[in-house]
Amino acid sequence: xxxxxxxxxxxxxxxxxxxxxxxxxxxxxMAMDGRQGVEMARAGGFDLxxxxxxxxxxxxxxxxxxxxxxxxxxxxxxxxxxxxAMAGDREKALEAGCNDYDTKPVELPRLLAKIETLLxxx
Amino acid sequence: MSHAESGNGLSxxxxxxxxxxxxxxxxxxxxxxxxxxxxxxxxxxAERRRPLEETLAAAREALGLINDSLNSTxxxxxxxxxxxxxxxxxxxxxxxxxxxxxxPAADDGADGTFTxxxxxxxxxxxxxxxxxxxxxxxxxxxxxxPTTAPPDGAGVRRARILVVDDGAENRDVLRRRxxxxxxxxxxxxHGRRALELLAARPFDLVxxxxxxxxxxxxxxxxxxxxxxxxxxxxxxxxxALDEMPSxxxxxxxxxxxxxxxxxxxxxxxxxxxASLEKKRLRDQEVEYLREVARVTEAATAVExxxxxxxxxxxxxxxxxxxxxxxxxxxxxxxxxxxxxxxxRDRVQDLRREIxxxxxxxxxxxxxxxxGNLKTGDRVAQRYEVLSVLGRxxxxxxYRARDLELGEEVAIKTLLPEFVSDTRLVERFKDEIRLAxxxxxxxxxxxxxxxxxxxxYFLTMEYVEGITVRALLDTRGRLGVSSTLALATQLAQSLxxxxxxxxxxxxxxxxxxxxxxxxxxxxxxxxxxxxAERSTSMTEAGLVVxxxxxxxxxxxxxxxxxxxxxxxxxxxxxxxxxxxxxxxxASSVMSLIAxxxxxxxxxxxxxxxxxxxxxxxxxxxxxxxxxEHRVQTAAALVEQLAPLG
Ligand SMILES: Nc1ncnc2c1ncn2[C@@H]1O[C@H](COP(=O)(O)OP(=O)(O)O)[C@@H](O)[C@H]1O
Ligand SMILES: [Mg+2]
Numbered sequence: 225x226x227x228x229x230x231x232x233x234x235x236x237x238x239x240x241x242x243x244x245x246x247x248x249x250x251x252x253x254m255a256m257d258g259r260q261g262v263e264m265a266r267a268g269g270f271d272l273x274x275x276x277x278x279x280x281x282x283x284x285x286x287x288x289x290x291x292x293x294x295x296x297x298x299x300x301x302x303x304x305x306x307x308x309a310m311a312g313d314r315e316k317a318l319e320a321g322c323n324d325y326d327t328k329p330v331e332l333p334r335l336l337a338k339i340e341t342l343l344x345x346x
Numbered sequence: 347m348s349h350a351e352s353g354n355g356l357s358x359x360x361x362x363x364x365x366x367x368x369x370x371x372x373x374x375x376x377x378x379x380x381x382x383x384x385x386x387x388x389x390x391x392a393e394r395r396r397p398l399e400e401t402l403a404a405a406r407e408a409l410g411l412i413n414d415s416l417n418s419t420x421x422x423x424x425x426x427x428x429x430x431x432x433x434x435x436x437x438x439x440x441x442x443x444x445x446x447x448x449x450p451a452a453d454d455g456a457d458g459t460f461t462x463x464x465x466x467x468x469x470x471x472x473x474x475x476x477x478x479x480x481x482x483x484x485x486x487x488x489x490x491x492p493t494t495a496p497p498d499g500a501g502v503r504r505a506r507i508l509v510v511d512d513g514a515e516n517r518d519v520l521r522r523r524x525x526x527x528x529x530x531x532x533x534x535x536h537g538r539r540a541l542e543l544l545a546a547r548p549f550d551l552v553x554x555x556x557x558x559x560x561x562x563x564x565x566x567x568x569x570x571x572x573x574x575x576x577x578x579x580x581x582x583x584x585x586a587l588d589e590m591p592s593x594x595x596x597x598x599x600x601x602x603x604x605x606x607x608x609x610x611x612x613x614x615x616x617x618x619x620a621s622l623e624k625k626r627l628r629d630q631e632v633e634y635l636r637e638v639a640r641v642t643e644a645a646t647a648v649e650x651x652x653x654x655x656x657x658x659x660x661x662x663x664x665x666x667x668x669x670x671x672x673x674x675x676x677x678x679x680x681x682x683x684x685x686x687x688x689x690r691d692r693v694q695d696l697r698r699e700i701x702x703x704x705x706x707x708x709x710x711x712x713x714x715x716x717g718n719l720k721t722g723d724r725v726a727q728r729y730e731v732l733s734v735l736g737r738x739x740x741x742x743x744y745r746a747r748d749l750e751l752g753e754e755v756a757i758k759t760l761l762p763e764f765v766s767d768t769r770l771v772e773r774f775k776d777e778i779r780l781a782x783x784x785x786x787x788x789x790x791x792x793x794x795x796x797x798x799x800x801x802y803f804l805t806m807e808y809v810e811g812i813t814v815r816a817l818l819d820t821r822g823r824l825g826v827s828s829t830l831a832l833a834t835q836l837a838q839s840l841x842x843x844x845x846x847x848x849x850x851x852x853x854x855x856x857x858x859x860x861x862x863x864x865x866x867x868x869x870x871x872x873x874x875x876x877a878e879r880s881t882s883m884t885e886a887g888l889v890v891x892x893x894x895x896x897x898x899x900x901x902x903x904x905x906x907x908x909x910x911x912x913x914x915x916x917x918x919x920x921x922x923x924x925x926x927x928x929x930x931a932s933s934v935m936s937l938i939a940x941x942x943x944x945x946x947x948x949x950x951x952x953x954x955x956x957x958x959x960x961x962x963x964x965x966x967x968x969x970x971x972x973e974h975r976v977q978t979a980a981a982l983v984e985q986l987a988p989l990g
Contacts, residue, residue: 234370236466240377247384278366329373329409332380 226271226343227251231261231287232305233279237328241274244332250339258282262290265297271343276328277306277317285320292321301342305330364427365416368434372412374470375405375441378463385460394460397444401467404440408474411437428594428604434474435606441471472612505550505622509533510540510566511584512558519609520553527615537561541569544576551621552581553605556592564596571600578628580621634668637661641672648679655680685987692831692990697864699828700812703820717742718759718801724749726798729757729805738856740764740873745808754808755793758873765802777872778804780848788839790859790869809867814855814918823925826955830990832858833919835866837986840915840979843871844908850874851906853914854895855921893934894927898942898970909972912982916967916975923960924952928968942970960989 228250232238242252253270255261259281265273273291277284284304291297304317304325317325324338379402386394415430445467448460507529509520517533524531532547534540538561540552552570556563563583570576580602585593593604602621605614640661647653661672718741723731729746732754736743741759748755765771774795781792791807814832817824824832836858843850850857852874859867893901897913900906920928928946931937946968950961963985969975976982 236374236470237377240374240381244377244381244384329369329376 225249225251227253227269228339229253229255229261229265229270229273231255231258231273231279231284232276233257234276237276241330248336258284258287262287265291265300266294268296270300272339273300273302275302275304275322277304277313285316288317288320288322303335303338303342361416365412368412368416368430368474369409371470371473372405372409375467375474376402376409378467378470379405382460382463394448397447400444401441404437404444408434408437408441428597429590432590432606435610438471438474439610441474442468445471504528504530506530506532506548507551507553507618508540508543508549509553510535510537510558510563511553511555512536513555516555516584516607520614523609523611523614524618527618529618537563537566540566544570544579549579550625551618552579553584553618554581554601555584556589556596557586564592564599567596567599567601578625578632580625582617582621637664637668637672641668641675644672644675644679653679655683688987689831689834692827692834693864695825696828696831696860697862699821699824700817700860700862700864703817704812706820717744719744719757725757725801725803726796729755731757735808746805748805755805756808758804758806760802760804771802774872777848780846781872784843784846784848784871786839786842788835788866788868789842789871790867792871804873806869807867809859809861809869811859811861811867814858814860814922817860818855818921818925823953824922826923826957826960826990829919829922830960830986831864832860832866832922833915834983834986836868836915836918837979837982839866839868840908840911841983843868844911844979848872849906849908850911850914851900852895853911853918855918858918893938893941894929896941897972899972901938901941907972908979909975909977912967912975912979913969913972915979915982916964919964920946920949920968923949923956923964926952957989963989 226249228245230238230242230245230252232241232254233256238254238256242254245252253264255264258279261273261275261279262282264270275284275288279287282290284306288302288304291300291302301323302321304320304322305328306313306317306325314325323342326335326338379398383395383398383402385391386398411430411433415426415433445464448464507524509517509524509531510533511517511520512535514535517535521531521533532543532549534543536558540554541561543549544552554563554566561569567581567583570579570581577600581596581600583593583596583601583604584607585604586607593601597604602624603617605617641658644653644658647657655676658672658676662669662676664672717734717737719725719731721731721733725731725746728750729748732745732747734742735745735756738758741761741764744757744759746755746757747753778792778795785791790809793805793807795802795804797803836853840850840853848871850868850871852870853868857868857870859869861867895914895917897906897910900910917928929937929940929944931940946965948961949964950956950958963976967975967982976985
């Protein structure tokens with residue numbers, strides 16, 4: 225069962241996305257801000273990270289950069305999520321080290337496809 | 347038409363933020379609806395599908411509207427935003443209706459999670475397009491002003507609201523809604539009545555219909571915004587959907603917000619609360635500025651000498667920074683006043699001592715003679731010599747009349763040996779130029795340096811008074827209070843001079859004049875420069891007067907700075923308090939040796955009336971090393987204030 229770390233400050237988004245992912249067989253852990261996200265990710269054991277970009281404490285871009293800077297999380301796939309959907313956000317996320325990027329509101333089938341690609345098949 | 351709408355566009359940042367604010371609740375609606383729809387794949391739950399699909403469709407429509415309208419490449423202005431908010435009403439209502447339809451079916455308790463999720467959809471819909479301009483909560487609002495929590499709105503204040511509408515049902519609906527929210531409501535059926543009520547009583551908010559007989563809403567709005575006493579009351583316009591252009595007009599004229607008929611209770615509450623909160627913050631700001639103005643006025647009063655301590659008492663009660671400023675300001679002014687009064691008392695004591703001294707001493711002045719000038723001489727065709735004032739180390743000092751200005755001056759002539767070295771004279775001139783800039787009531791003004799018939803002279807302000815030397819010679823020593831009066835004024839004059847980069851170098855009782863009012867005037871600022879060469883230790887035999895007031899570094903011809911003046915001030919204080927200088931010897935050489943090697947006896951040991959703190963302060967000023975002394979004259983003023 226693939227393990228996903230969901231880093232998201234908004235309670236409703238967290239609730240929603242985690243439940244939908246769990247229903248599809250993922251084991252989901254949750255972090256509420258960037259700092260907690262980095263800590264949990266570095267503790268290890270995740271197959272993929274879903275990272276909201278606008279987060280308190282440390283934002284998603286910075287958190288991603290920090291995760292890419294250390295060996296234990298350098299290769300864990302990260303998908304960046306943002307509600308802004310502004311031009312340039314995608315580039316910014318990829319630059320920070322995200323493997324892929326999606327906008328909120330999440331279209332679950334599209335996100336699932338991205339997750340599955342990054343996990344190397346179902 | 348000169349509309350600002352094109353230039354009025356939102357910045358890309360603001361646009362992104364607004365889009366985020368609008369999309370976040372939709373994101374929640376869509377997410378939960380999709381999730382519930384997935385669950386409803388179960389045939390037993392089939393009846394949930396339609397309302398959920400409708401919810402989802404409405405939310406997606408809203409999302410499309412937002413994306414179309416708040417497009418970063420096209421830009422958006424106030425008008426577009428207003429129109430978008432309007433357009434979102436439809437989808438939003440459909441979301442609420444569809445989701446609400448799911449509630450009764452679920453309320454039988456069969457599926458608690460489902461009900462909770464539907465409520466989340468409804469809560470998210472409520473946040474959609476609620477006024478986003480609600481300002482952040484104020485910092486210091488809660489502790490001092492308890493809020494009365496109204497029945498259905500946490501943290502909302504009870505407000506006085508005026509509802510102006512010609513439709514009786516509208517008035518009634520609004521009154522009931524607002525009263526249920528805890529507000530006090532009055533109604534007016536037309537514009538004229540509204541203006542009467544506004545003139546009669548204070549209101550916190552006006553809800554104003556646009557279309558009315560007699561005086562329409564636009565005219566009432568103009569009247570309110572044109573009246574300085576009413577201008578700050580927020581006005582929310584009430585309108586029908588097809589009145590968009592007039593709403594825009596009203597907002598341009600200063601209306602705060604608008605509401606559509608029929609009223610949506612959630613929007614109504616949100617917009618009214620936001621407006622009231624904004625007004626409250628604005629009121630706070632206005633009040634704050636008023637109090638800042640009072641502090642500024644108080645500062646002006648202090649400068650004019652008319653400030654009454656306690657005048658800022660009401661501002662000082664504030665819990666914020668301004669309150670602290672007012673408290674600090676008030677206590678500083680009180681301290682200053684107390685200090686001034688104390689100094690005035692001390693100067694009175696000094697004055698009494700001066701009077702007594704004058705009664706005893708016979709003025710020997712004019713009997714002296716034998717200087718370079720004679721009574722009646724016209725020096726430089728300008729000064730008529732009147733009498734001899736005294737004779738010092740550099741020459742004789744005369745009282746003279748400045749024929750040009752018609753006032754009395756003192757002319758100090760300089761013995762030839764002091765002016766023979768032209769380099770030294772040049773340096774002296776520089777020093778005089780500096781000293782001339784000093785203007786203070788405790789500093790004798792220096793006027794000019796000149797030469798007449800081979801006599802070099804310096805003119806300066808004439809001070810009718812007695813030198814501290816003469817005072818000490820007749821009275822032996824001074825009281826503690828008189829000494830503090832003298833020392834404070836001396837320190838003040840040094841502070842001024844040092845601030846201008848002028849070091850006196852020759853502070854001694856002969857250079858301290860006291861007028862009949864007890865005001866100290868320090869003379870000869872900079873003059874000692876001329877004598878410097880002959881006062882160093884190597885030529886001690888030629889020393890001008892006595893080195894008793896010279897600091898060790900001055901005697902050793904080391905670097906002299908402002909702290910040398912403070913040493914000399916310490917010697918003067920020592921002598922005033924005890925009646926004798928800190929070091930005494932039968933020869934100049936042994937005096938210099940003592941001065942460099944010995945510690946003075948504490949003044950308190952010679953005169954038990956001297957408070958220990960004052961005795962210690964004098965000893966500190968007499969430290970051999972400059973870095974051990976009080977470091978500045980201004981600091982000395984401060985340290986003298988609480989003594990005695
Ligand atoms: N500006 C003045 N106004 C009134 N009296 C003065 C003034 N300047 C000097 N005197 C008198 O002349 C005396 C001699 O002054 P000065 O030559 O400066 O003496 P010293 O060299 O001891 O400082 C002073 O003690 C004072 O009595
Ligand atoms: Mg003098």
